[in-house]
Amino acid sequence: MKKLRQITAALLLLAFLLLAGCAQPPQESASAEASxxxxxxxxxxxxxxxxxxxxxxxxxxxxxxxxxxxxxxxxxxxxxxxxxxxxxxLGAQAQVSTFTERGNEVMAQIMELITDESQTSHEAELVREFYNDFIDMDSRNALGMEPMLPLLEEIRAIEDMDGLTAYIADWGNLAGAPMTTEIATDWKDSTHNAIFLSAPSFSLSDADEYKSITDVGQRKKDASEVMFKKLLVRAGYTEEDAAALWEAFFALETEMASVSIGTAEGAAEDTREKSYNPKSAAELAELSPNFPVTEILRPYIDGGIDRFILMEPEWLAKMNELYTEENLEAFKAWLVYQTLTGAAALLDQECLDIMTEYSGAAAGNAQMELPTEQLAYQMCSKLFDMAIGKLYVENYVTxxxxxxxxxxxxxxxxxxxxxxxxxxxxxxxxxxxxxxxxxxxxxxxxYPDDWSLYDYSDYALPEGGGIIDDVLAVREKSMSEKVDKAKAEVNQNLWITSPQEVNAYYRPTDNSINIPxxxxxxxxxxxxxxxxxxxxxxxxxxxxxxxxxxxxxxxxxxxxxxxxxxxxxxxxxxxxxxxxxxxxxxxxxxxxxxxxxxxxxxxxxxxxxxxxxxxxxxxxxxxxxxxxxxxxxxxxxxxxxxxxxxxxxxxxxxxxxxxxxxxxxxxxxxxxxxxxxxxxxxxxxxxxxxxxxxxxxx
The missing domain is CATH 3.40.390.10 (Collagenase (Catalytic Domain))
Structure with missing residues (x-):
């Protein structure tokens, strides 16, 4: 299963967004197919x-x-x-295919709509404002690394395990917590949502890479190390400190991945049954007295939710072992990595260049380019998918x-x-x-028959803010809706993918075929x-x-x-x-x-x-x-x-x-x-x- 990170981290993988060569479910939380x-x-x-x-x-x-x-x-x-x-x-592209050709065609149509000022609906203006803030490189270059510095200083200031717990339990932090919390249809009660708990995403994607690294994994590791160190130096760290942070980060990831479900285990027919382990908050606290799983879940628990699906019990046991004073600096290194890589593509041109270099090296394509306009489009598509979908359908679909x-x-x-x-x-x-x-x-x-299910009327971007402010505002809005979403019954009329998606898929948890x-x-x-x-x-x-x-x-x-x-x-x-x-x-x-x-x-x-x-x-x-x-x-x-x-x-x-x-x-x-x-x-x-x-x- 793919694991979702905070919305900004998606930019790390933009180089691979168009590599999909077939129809498959979108990465919808815990019900998506394994890689x-x-x-x-x-x-x-x-x-x-x-x-x-x-x-x-x-x-x-x-x-x-x-x-x-x-x-x-x-x-x-x-x-x-x-x-x-x-x-x-190919030029600077890693792949050209029927999918990329159609994807480029759809992207051109949507970008024309996004930049068309005659489109005056609230959704159109919201997306256009975000898009323009993203491509405003003059403002981003003027700020440089400045937006990141107070966030990194806050992590650096963590002195003990209590401070670390307070930080990762705060849903407002950009790094998130070293645990994936996904809201998805309950596998054994498809009328309700459930909260699935599992390991965080890994820099090498597949947990198996940490057990026996492949050529692809080594290329990705090398690219990640270079990227992280360059970002750290730009943020004011010495090369020695940057090297130490990478070593601490990767060592911690390796420990976490050592007991996590990788590709091999994910292929087994009984994996889903083994991964379905309902637990109450009290049971989770008993299983993990050190790693503060219940503190991370506190908003759900305070909201009246007391049922969670623990997908990887061995991983939680390992986290309980790792969460000690001895590993404090390693966890801080993990937070720094997530913060920097999650937001680097929202910073200045030099950071964008570092991310482009990373994407090319990880993909084995040194010529790779990530045009700012295309990145802006991809980001808009992730944050405002159905708002863009409505525009697309009204103009291009009969x-x-x-x-x-x-x-x-x-x-x-x-x-x-x-x-x-x-x-x-x-x-x-x-x-x-x-x-x-x-x-x-x-x-x-x-496209959906009922557009009222996708309401952006109360979405607004901060006045006079830049792209970082925009992303944080949308993220805050998304986080504020999580508890209600987790408690809600599943709406069978709700599409989980947007109409403009160049894909088709079968979704097992509602027995549906979807042709966007x-x-x-x-x-x-x-x-x-x-x-x-x-x-x-x-x-x-x-x-x-x-x-x-x-x-x-x-x-x-x-x-x-x-x-x-x-x-x-x-x-x-x-x-x-x-x-x-x-x-x-x-x-x-x-x-x-x-x-x-x-x-x-x-x-x-x-x-x-x-x-x-x-x-x-x-x-x-x-x-x-x-x-x-x-x-x-x-x-x-x-x-x-x-x-x-x-x-x-x-x-x-x-x-x-x-x-x-x-x-x-x-x-x-x-x-x-x-x-x-x-x-x-x-x-x-x-x-x-x-x-x-x-x-x-x-």
Missing amino acids: ASASAQPTSGAQETAPGAAWINSDVSGNVTADMQTDPKSDFNAAVNQEWMAGTE EETKQDVTKLVNDAVAVFRQRLGENEWLSDETKAKAIEKLDNLTIRVA AGILGGDFYNPDGSVAEQMGALGVIIGHEITHGFDSNMGSLFDKDGNLSNWWTDEDRAAFKERTDKVGAYYAGMEVLPGKYVNGEYTIGETVADLGGMSCMLELAKGMDGFDYQTFFESWAKVWKVQETEATAEYLLQVDTHAPGYLRTNVNVQQFQEFYDAFGAKEGDGMYLAPEERLSVW
């Missing part, structure tokens, strides 16, 4: 002759050239996307598109219902529950395109998300009401695992980079969803006369066109739950006879896979 990892060797089950050996990794920039001989029967992805790949220059896509979703649901009814390997008991879950699916397309307006464009969806074009792109994505409702590591663990519940018989679960294991083993044999393979086990949820989505649309196509199968498969390939640096490919192979784009194209199409019939692929061709070896789950 993925890549194994250094194929897991058990990899074929003796590696699958896909004839395919080039066409995601890596420069691997496909204009003069290359390509053939859709040999390497489908390279053949379909050759012209685009050969003509795409009711006709919403209705057309909703019909395609309903058509896909009907196919799934039919196929579940005809399923031969599920028992009647499990089959009935699966169909019941499908019949209770919530469908959200394009942002993805309804570019190569994903052409309202004037042919039926085959629409079905091969957005249609398969829709089927993919519906399949997530029945995948092995997320959807199948939640029932029709969104509650964590085992609704399978043991025999059906075993039959399901046999089929998904075959998918995982096939992908595990894919050598993406020299010596680096797909983690077949951890990507199963996504690879099975891809197969389900394509199978669904091909079933729908059977009832259509003259269906253009070539266009259908080519549209799928265009969705997953990617050009990226090799370092980015390595990074994503380690952290992404999805297979690389070229594999999402090639592996999926080669499972279906319709592909062979459409393109004439036969035994001996690179795309050929014998019928008895083809993968099928749903």
Whole structure:
């Protein structure tokens, strides 16, 4: 699971915001998917002759050239996307893809709206004021590091553990506390919210990196160290003090991470059940008499909340051991790191340059740029997502598109219902529950029907303030609403992502499929395109998300009401695992980079969803006369066109739950006879896979 930090810390990861290569849930608190990892060797089950050996990794920039001989029967992805790949220059970008192209298109549309003074609604003026304060580099440069100095001095002045406790228990501090507190739908009572407690986010992202660091982790560590030391020196620390602070900070992180849930453990099917540990405030205090967990939670407790979900008991026990006078300076170093890195991108140009250097080094792309206007846009999108969403919908999204896509979703649901009814390997008991879950699916397309749920009327920015003042004001407003949010019942009509999001996802805790307006464009969806074009792109994505409702590591663990519940018989679960294991083993044999393979086990949820989505649309196509199968498969390939640096490919192979784009194209199409019939692929061709070896789950 991704862990949320305070709103300003999000700027650290802007370099990677556009690296997502597939549809997945947004990072919505404790119900989001876990991040993925890549194994250094194929897991058990990899074929003796590696699958896909004839395919080039066409995601890596420069691997496909204009003069290359390509053939859709040999390497489908390279053949379909050759012209685009050969003509795409990365420049300062770590990745260019269908997602980044559509994201840039949406960003340009929204930035035009943000800066358009004829937009006079309260939401438009609020966002425009924030955006203008962010890009006002003259004012920011004039202040330099000044806004940070009193905050750092306050941390430096902490003399004992009582002072440390008072500081981290104060919700007004910019660093937060060394504990993640997330409000999300209760996994076992989907009608109510719950407060989930877990370890804080780590500078290396994955707790496993602290146990056995990878090349990607080492690059990130080195970049973080350089960034932190440079910021400290700018803030007036000596180089010796900066080095000592880094050592203390990283040593403490390593201790915390040593017992935290990392990628490997997060991949286990029983992780969610093990992570669901309801505790009262008294029980938490008994478990942790030293680390002041109840003081950090005091506003919730005083607000009448006495139920918390402890996700990582071993981590809390470790925090109780670490929270001693001996480690006072280490905890202060942790606070300094969070404060500086959380706000550096809100300071002057020199700080922005340091952050840009960090992002490039961490991504393995020394040319990376973070334009101020783009950073401003991303920050606005995080803080005022639905305010911007309303502007975007009013100007760029039609009711006709919403209705057309909703019909395609309903058509896909009907196919799934039919196929579940005809399923031969599920028992009647499990089959009935699966169909019941499908019949209770919530469908959200394009934008919310009720905008009154997203009220910004009482949001205001301080007069005459700068961007730091703006962020603190919005943060204070957000914090003031937390207790009420935690106590509230879940509103099933509330969208957790904005309409402009270029994404699609299945959300298990309300059994919903979500297709925001942002993805309804570019190569994903052409309202004037042919039926085959629409079905091969957005249609398969829709089927993919519906399949997530029945995948092995997320959807199948939640029932029709969104509650964590085992609704399978043991025999059906075993039959399901046999089929998904075959998918995982096939992908595990894919050598993406020299010596680096797909983690077949951890990507199963996504690879099975891809197969389900394509199978669904091909079933729908059977009832259509003259269906253009070539266009259908080519549209799928265009969705997953990617050009990226090799370092980015390595990074994503380690952290992404999805297979690389070229594999999402090639592996999926080669499972279906319709592909062979459409393109004439036969035994001996690179795309050929014998019928008895083809993968099928749903």
